[in-house]
Amino acid sequence: MDRILEPLNDKQREAVLFTDGPLLVLAGAGSGKTRVITHRFAYLLREKRLQPSNILAVTFTNKAAGEMKERITQLTGLDTSTAWVRTFHSMGVLILRKHAEEIGYPRDFVIYDDTDSRGLVKSIMKESGINTDVYNPSSIAEKISRIKESLQSPEDFVKQIESEMDEKVALIYQSYEKALRRNRAFDFSDLITIPIYIFKKNNKVLSYYQSLWHYVMVDEFQDTNKAQYEMIKLIGSVHKNICVVGDDDQSIYGWRGANYDHIYDFRDRYNAKVILLEQNYRSSRVILEVAHAVVEKIPGRMDKKLWTQESSGEKVFLINALTDKEEANYVVSRIDSLLEEYDYKDFAIFYRTNAQSRLFEEELLVRNIPYRIFGGQKFYARKEIKDILAYIKLIIDPFDSASFERIINVPKRKIGEVALEKLKKVASDGKTSFIDILLNVEKNPSLSRLPFEALKELGRILEELREEKEKLTPMSFVKILIDAIGYKSYITSFDEDGLDRWSNVEELINSIKEYEDDNPGALITDYVNDITLQSSADEIEADDSRNYVSLMTLHNAKGLEFPVVFICGLVDGLLPHASSLYSARDIEEERRLFYVGITRAMKILHLSYSESRMKYGELLYQNPSPFLNDIPEEFVEEVDLFKEKKDIFGWQSKIRKKEEEDIDDIEGNGELKIVEDISDIKVGDKVYHHLFGKGKVAAITKNFVTIDFKDYGKKVISGNFLSNIEVVSS
C-alpha cells in the first residue's frame, strides 16, 4: 500500500519520519542505510510537497549517487533529474561553474587529479632546488591537500611550522597554489574548499543555496574531512535540517583526511536525535559474530552490536597455505568447486593492496573462470589515453602548463628540454596562453631557433578546436583532434605495442560516444571533468548484470555484498599494513578495514594467509595477521594446506622441503646449484625457480634471462634476481 514506509523496520521508519532538525543515523553494516536515505528522500518529496531540487543528498561515489537517484525515481515515479543527489566533488564543480567567475576565478578551468597534483609538486620542488630523494613528492602533495582540507591557507600554515619538513611544505604549498592559479586549474581539494570560500565571501550565494536546499542528507558521514563537514554546516546553518548517516566502525579513509570524530561532534554540537540501526539483513550469525569479535577490540568506539534473524550458517574457513601462489591456487579451486551451487557473480576476492591481484588473475585464467579486477586506475593511466586527454585539457584551458608539457613533443616536434624551458618562460607571466605563444612563435626573439612551422600548425589546430568546442559533440571533437595531430600514425609506430595502444584510443572514442548518449547535450568539457572525478568504485556493476568473479581491494569493497567472500593475504605487514605500524590510530583503521571486508559476506566467508610470499621477486617469510587471534575458535573451521604437523617442522623448513620435492621431480635430475652470475647458465639448461618452478633457459642477454617455464610459459628474469634460480648441472 505505502511503498515508502511499509518495507521499513521500526528504526528505519523512525529515521524516515524524523524530518525536521538534526538527525544522526548510526547505521551498522548491512542495516539498510541506503534504504533509509532513499526512502527518506521520497518521503520528504511526498509529505512536504517539495521539488526534487529542494533536497540535497551527498555521497562519496558517483555510483552511490546514481543508484540513489534511480531508487528514488522508482519509489516516487517522479522525474529526479533535477534532484541534488551528488558527490561532494561533483557538487563542488557545479558551484564553481556557476560562481567562480564572480570572485575572480576563471570560467574555463581543468581539474587536476592526484597524479597531476603530484607532478606539479614535483616540478616545483625541482625548480626550487628541494631534493626529491629526501622529501618524497607524493607525501608532500598529500600533506598539502591535508592542509588545504583543514582550511588553512599558505599564510596560516606558515604560522605553525614545527619541523624542517613543515618549512619545505610551506614553501612548496605557496608555489603550488600560485601554479594552480596560473594554470587555471583546481585540484580535488579546491573542489570543496573554494566553494566554501565563495560561500563565506559572498553571502548572497550562500543564502541562495541555504534556501534552495530545505533538507540536507549526508551518506558515509564517517568519511567526511574537515572541509566537507564545514560545507554541510554552512549549508544547513539556518534550518538545521541535516541528517547524517554513518558508522564509526567503517571508517577507513583516515589517511585521506577523513575523521570519524565528526560523528560525535555532530551529535554534541547539534544535540542531534540519534537512531541506531543494528538489525543486519545481509550476513549469517556466525559471520556477524566474527566481525564483532574483530571490531570490539577498538577502544572508544560507539558500543553497538549487529544482530540478525538469519540462522548461524556455516563456520568461517581459515586457510593456511605455504606460499601466496598456493593460497591463490586454493582460493580459485575452491571457487571452482562451489560453482555447482553458486554463480560467478556470487564470488568476491578481497586483498589489501592492488599488487596482490596478479596471482589470483593467473589462477583464474588457468581455470577459465571469468573475472574482473576493480581499481588500479588502469585505463586512464595509459600513456595514449593521457596524451589525448592532455590535448583536450589544453584546448579547454590554454594556460594549463602540465598538459602543454605533456603534448608539446607528442607527436615529435623536435622540442626537447631546452626548447620547453624557453616556451614555459614566456608563459610564466600568467597572462599569455600557450596557444597564443604557439601562434606567435616567430615574433618572439627568445624563441627564434625553434621549429616554428610545426609549432604554429599545432597552435592553429588548438585554436580552431577551441573555437568549436561548444558547437561540436564530444565525439566529433575528439575525432577531429586525433586526426588533426596525426596521432594514429604516431602511436602505431611508437613501440611494438603500437596497435594495442591505438585500440585503446579507439576504446576511448567509444567511451566518449557512450557518454554522449547517456548525457545528451553534454560538451567535451563536461566529459573531461566527469572522468577526472570518476573512481574505481564507480565501475562496479550491480549484481544482476555481472557474470564474473569480482576482485578488489578491501577499500573498494565497502558498500558491497557477496554470497561468498575470500579475504586473502591476511598476514602481518599486509593487514595491518607495515606502514600503519607506527600509529595506534592507523592500526585501528586496518582493523576496521578487516571488519569491512568480513561484513561484506552473506553466506560463506574464507580468510586466508600464507607462510611466505614473493616481494620484488624475492621470497619473504611472514606471520599470520594478529587480527586472526581475536576470532574465537568456535566459529572457525581450519584448512591447513600443509601435510606435516607444524610442531615437527618449523615453517621455513617446510618451504625448503616442498621445494626439494618439486626439484626431485625435475627430469634428468642432477646436482642443483644456485645461480650467482649470469655466466653460470647457458641456453638449454634445466632450472628450478623458487616462484615459477621448473623451466628451461630459452635465451640469455647481457642482463636478462628468458626461461620457458613448464607451468608459466616464457618469462624474462632480471639479472638482479638470479638467486631465485637453481640450475641442474649436467
Added chain:
DNA sequence: TAATCCTTTCTTTTT
C-alpha cells in the same frame, strides 16, 4: 634531440 639500454626505487588504500 631521440632512442636505447641499464639501474634504481618502490607499493597502501583513492574522491
Added chain:
DNA sequence: GAAAGGATTA
C-alpha cells in the same frame, strides 16, 4: 617485476 630516472650513444 614494473616504472621511472639516468647515462650513453647515435
